[in-house]
Amino acid sequence: MDQFTLNLLFVGASFALYIGIAVWARAGSTSEFYAAGRGVHPVTNGMATAADWMSAASFISMAGLIAFTGYDNSSFLMGWTGGYVLLALLLAPYLRKFGKFTVSEFIGDRFYSPTARLVAVICLIVASTTYVIGQMTGVGVAFGRFLEISNTAGLLIGACVVFAYAVFGGMKGVTYTQVAQYVVLIMAYTIPAVFISLQLTGMPIPALGLFSETTATGGEGSVYLLTKLDQIVTDLGFASYTEAHKDNLNMVLFTLSLMIGTAGLPHVIMRFFTVPKVSDARWSAGWALVFIALLYLTAPAVGAMARLNITELMWPNGTNGEAVSVETIESDERYDWMATWQKTGLLDWEDKNGDGKIQYYNDESDAMTAKAAENGWEGNELTNFNRDILVLANPEIANLPGWVIGLVAAGGLAAALSTAAGLLLAISSAVSHDLLKGQLTPNMSEKAELLSARIAMAVAIGVATILGLNPPGFAAQTVALAFGLAAASIFPALMMGIFSKRVNNVGAVSGMLAGLIFTLVYIFLHKGWLFIAGTNSFPDTVDGSLFGIQSTAIGAVGALINFGVAYAVSMSTRDTPQEIKDLVESVRVPAGAGAAVDH
Amino acid sequence: MTDQSIRTKAAEDGTGYWSANIRIITISLIIWALVSFGFGILLRPVLAGIEVGGTDLGFWFAQQGSILVFLGLIFFYAWRMNKLDREYGVEED
Numbered sequence: 001m002d003q004f005t006l007n008l009l010f011v012g013a014s015f016a017l018y019i020g021i022a023v024w025a026r027a028g029s030t031s032e033f034y035a036a037g038r039g040v041h042p043v044t045n046g047m048a049t050a051a052d053w054m055s056a057a058s059f060i061s062m063a064g065l066i067a068f069t070g071y072d073n074s075s076f077l078m079g080w081t082g083g084y085v086l087l088a089l090l091l092a093p094y095l096r097k098f099g100k101f102t103v104s105e106f107i108g109d110r111f112y113s114p115t116a117r118l119v120a121v122i123c124l125i126v127a128s129t130t131y132v133i134g135q136m137t138g139v140g141v142a143f144g145r146f147l148e149i150s151n152t153a154g155l156l157i158g159a160c161v162v163f164a165y166a167v168f169g170g171m172k173g174v175t176y177t178q179v180a181q182y183v184v185l186i187m188a189y190t191i192p193a194v195f196i197s198l199q200l201t202g203m204p205i206p207a208l209g210l211f212s213e214t215t216a217t218g219g220e221g222s223v224y225l226l227t228k229l230d231q232i233v234t235d236l237g238f239a240s241y242t243e244a245h246k247d248n249l250n251m252v253l254f255t256l257s258l259m260i261g262t263a264g265l266p267h268v269i270m271r272f273f274t275v276p277k278v279s280d281a282r283w284s285a286g287w288a289l290v291f292i293a294l295l296y297l298t299a300p301a302v303g304a305m306a307r308l309n310i311t312e313l314m315w316p317n318g319t320n321g322e323a324v325s326v327e328t329i330e331s332d333e334r335y336d337w338m339a340t341w342q343k344t345g346l347l348d349w350e351d352k353n354g355d356g357k358i359q360y361y362n363d364e365s366d367a368m369t370a371k372a373a374e375n376g377w378e379g380n381e382l383t384n385f386n387r388d389i390l391v392l393a394n395p396e397i398a399n400l401p402g403w404v405i406g407l408v409a410a411g412g413l414a415a416a417l418s419t420a421a422g423l424l425l426a427i428s429s430a431v432s433h434d435l436l437k438g439q440l441t442p443n444m445s446e447k448a449e450l451l452s453a454r455i456a457m458a459v460a461i462g463v464a465t466i467l468g469l470n471p472p473g474f475a476a477q478t479v480a481l482a483f484g485l486a487a488a489s490i491f492p493a494l495m496m497g498i499f500s501k502r503v504n505n506v507g508a509v510s511g512m513l514a515g516l517i518f519t520l521v522y523i524f525l526h527k528g529w530l531f532i533a534g535t536n537s538f539p540d541t542v543d544g545s546l547f548g549i550q551s552t553a554i555g556a557v558g559a560l561i562n563f564g565v566a567y568a569v570s571m572s573t574r575d576t577p578q579e580i581k582d583l584v585e586s587v588r589v590p591a592g593a594g595a596a597v598d599h
Numbered sequence: 600m601t602d603q604s605i606r607t608k609a610a611e612d613g614t615g616y617w618s619a620n621i622r623i624i625t626i627s628l629i630i631w632a633l634v635s636f637g638f639g640i641l642l643r644p645v646l647a648g649i650e651v652g653g654t655d656l657g658f659w660f661a662q663q664g665s666i667l668v669f670l671g672l673i674f675f676y677a678w679r680m681n682k683l684d685r686e687y688g689v690e691e692d
Contacts, residue, residue, distance in 0.1 A: 074661035211652025224653025242654040282677035300662040589689040
């Protein structure tokens with residue numbers, strides 16, 4: 001059986017499973033559509049949250065960004081897990097006690113203002129849509145590879161599948177489907193990593209393999225995997241893998257943006273409305289992180305080991321020997337993956353100096369200029385290696401059996417689909433439940449509400465697909481921007497709503513608007529207005545940026561502005577009324593948390 | 600005891616439920632920041648002497664250690680708060 005058929009089999013079987021579950025547990029009423037009747041056990045909920053959370057960014061993109069940058073991109077690892085601490089300690093139990101369906105309902109009630117609710121809805125839509133753009137980038141990569149077509153065609157087909165899938169059911173269908181998706185995606189991520197870890201270090205647990213000695217070096221004695229990796233990448237003029245190269249300020253702010261954003265994203269917070277009790281909400285966050293950590297502890301090993309494998313494939317005789325020949329790439333089956341990925345347009349090579357070999361090195365490094373001149377190299381010949389393909393290509397690069405490759409294809413699609421579905425649900429509930437039913441047409445029937453929810457999904461995915469054709473960065477980088485937006489707008493409002501009785505309606509609205517506008521404008525100034533390339537005023541680098549802060553790290557600053565403005569405005573305007581102080585008091589204690597109410 | 604009287608008790612008592620909660624949160628968040636922003640980034644040069652599998656302890660904290668500590672923190676908080684709920688009699692029915 002060839003690889004294409006095998007991939008089709010794995011992807012087809014996993015899809016049949018998800019759709020089967022979705023049909024079996026189809027949502028009937030609006031209450032089920034949004035929050036699954038609150039009958040979900042913390043462990044089940046944790047697993048579903050993990051599937052919802054670990055998107056194309058975590059599964060497809062993150063390890064690739066770590067592989068080609070090393071230590072500096074540890075921010076993704078710390079940021080996307082550290083946010084769960086904030087969520088568990090500062091938000092989840094209180095929002096569950098409050099007991100409504102959506103994040104903006106809490107903001108509207110706590111700040112006793114329809115305007116606050118409206119602003120929250122806008123913040124949610126902006127952040128979630130940006131997030132879906134990142135997902136669509138990943139969907140394009142996954143479908144492009146699996147159907148062996150161009151990235152663009154993959155994206156368009158993927159968009160249709162995501163839409164059909166999200167429309168099928170609400171949260172209830174999605175909760176059990178997502179448990180199945182978690183199982184598929186975690187197996188797809190860890191099984192190849194275990195194989196590769198065994199090949200390189202003899203250690204079956206990849207997370208430990210990362211810090212083990214390599215067995216592949218043979219007679220040279222014991223060398224740690226990371227020491228060897230540092231050695232070969234610096235030999236080729238690349239920055240060392242384990243050292244820091246980014247300034248501390250940007251790294252801290254970037255990590256903080258991802259953490260705060262995690263705790264401010266609606267599709268994750270919504271999950272904590274679905275547990276039966278406040279105490280369960282606390283455990284749920286822990287279980288979610290357990291299931292997330294299984295992937296996040298493996299990811300840095302996947303990145304480092306893939307970088308080592310790729311470099312060794314390009315330099316089969318060592319970094320001081322001869323580079324791989326074009327003939328080998330075209331005929332040796334260990335290099336088949338290069339031809340497969342070339343079809344997607346995300347990988348390319350060119351024998352620039354016509355010596356029949358492909359030299360892969362850093363042609364921007366001064367140290368390499370002399371060596372290149374001496375050897376007659378005319379620039380890096382591995383001309384394109386899209387970071388987002390690394391995880392999906394990884395089992396092929398390591399020459400693993402065909403069924404592992406099929407499994408990874410299924411896992412990558414599961415990751416992208418589950419998060420896209422969760423986000424579309426969040427967007428559709430924001431539009432139909434908060435915007436239409438909450439503000440514009442309160443007398444809307446349940447049926448009309450469900451219909452408008454589905455129309456909102458279609459519009460969101462259309463916008464995300466158009467923008468996803470020319471994404472502002474690799475999947476994980478675009479997603480990082482979404483986190484910055486959520487960090488600057490939603491999280492501060494939620495936290496102040498619980499931990500302060502003094503922050504009032506005017507303060508919260510001013511804070512959210514200041515945080516959102518500041519962050520959005522800063523991102524657009526560096527990434528282009530509405531992410532359209534070429535319309536940016538500043539280059540998107542640390543040195544060229546407006547305040548010396550990269551656009552991916554600005555969310556943390558936006559959050560501080562939000563806190564500052566909200567507090568200052570609240571102190572100079574009228575105190576909150578007594579019933580709001582009572583509401584805050586009641587949210588703070590678990591006793592009396594009943595089933596959730598719908599208006 | 601009614602819901603209202605519990606709330607009043609917790610609010611009036613300076614060392615009550617809410618301030619105990621704030622204290623636990625503060626300690627947890629100090630540890631949260633120490634392992635990630637501290638050991639993983641800013642204090643990494645200080646830990647540079649401690650070798651871990653071919654690199655230094657700061658690298659380990661940045662890529663794995665902080666995640667393990669985060670897990671510990673969330674489970675500790677859930678356990679401690681559920682206990683605190685019972686101590687103050689504010690747990691759910």
